[in-house]
Amino acid sequence: xxxxxxxxxxxxxxxxxxxxxxxxxxxxxxxxxxxxxxxxxxxxxxxxxxxxxxxxxxxxxxxxxxxxxxxxxxxxxxxxxxxxxxxxxxxxxxxxxxxxxxxxxxxxxxxxxxxxxx
Amino acid sequence: xxxxxxxxxxxxxxxxxxxxxxxxxxxxxxxxxxxxxxxxxxxxxxxxxxxxxxxxxxxxxxxxxxxxxxxxxxxxxxxxxxxxxxxxxxxxxxxxxxxxxxxxxxxxxxxxxx
Numbered sequence: 260x261x262x263x264x265x266x267x268x269x270x271x272x273x274x275x276x277x278x279x280x281x282x283x284x285x286x287x288x289x290x291x292x293x294x295x296x297x298x299x300x301x302x303x304x305x306x307x308x309x310x311x312x313x314x315x316x317x318x319x320x321x322x323x324x325x326x327x328x329x330x331x332x333x334x335x336x337x338x339x340x341x342x343x344x345x346x347x348x349x350x351x352x353x354x355x356x357x358x359x360x361x362x363x364x365x366x367x368x369x370x371x372x373x374x375x376x377x
Numbered sequence: 378x379x380x381x382x383x384x385x386x387x388x389x390x391x392x393x394x395x396x397x398x399x400x401x402x403x404x405x406x407x408x409x410x411x412x413x414x415x416x417x418x419x420x421x422x423x424x425x426x427x428x429x430x431x432x433x434x435x436x437x438x439x440x441x442x443x444x445x446x447x448x449x450x451x452x453x454x455x456x457x458x459x460x461x462x463x464x465x466x467x468x469x470x471x472x473x474x475x476x477x478x479x480x481x482x483x484x485x486x487x488x489x490x491x
Contacts, residue, residue, distance in 0.1 A: 292476035304482035354476045363433050363474040367420040
């Protein structure tokens with residue numbers, strides 16, 4: 260069963276506009292962490308934002324925020340005021356707790372390619 | 378504070394050869410994991426080490442192996458290389474294994490098998 264699903268293979272956004280990248284996850288574990296990473300063409304995986312399963316507030320990091328809807332098992336990334344440098348591949352990932360099969364490791368979605376137009 | 382360092386960054390090998398990739402985690406991080414990324418399969422987990430012990434292993438043949446040293450540095454080895462092993466190999470580290478520990482990645486090692 261797919262644990263992380265990113266349904267948008269590609270997204271386009273105009274510079275300075277906001278964009279939402281979708282992510283749904285599947286786990287029976289109560290304790291888990293959700294992560295978003297940015298991967299430019301150079302290959303480096305850059306950590307953007309983290310949301311814990313017990314966190315009541317949505318995580319925010321600068322222009323990045325995570326829209327966490329636990330009941331729906333979704334963790335969408337919102338990028339505000341898009342910049343040309345935001346063009347990259349974006350991955351949603353999950354790390355489960357000790358009761359999960361992916362304890363200690365990250366399970367990734369297929370990724371979304373974001374293109375920011377000037 | 379230095380990030381995760383991977384060497385070499387780029388390498389070309391011939392089928393049948395073996396290769397060793399190195400990873401130095403962020404200082405103080407004890408969990409090190411490896412991932413393979415290919416256009417067709419996406420990001421796949423290879424293995425995870427914690428306190429010099431392999432704690433988790435992905436679905437890869439025995440040609441893929443790794444180890445972790447007492448200073449948390451890690452190496453992975455691929456023997457009898459195949460064309461399909463061409464990929465970006467990413468190393469990642471975190472303080473501990475739990476879901477609340479952020480995982481940071483290195484720049485990756487681009488392996489081409491010809």
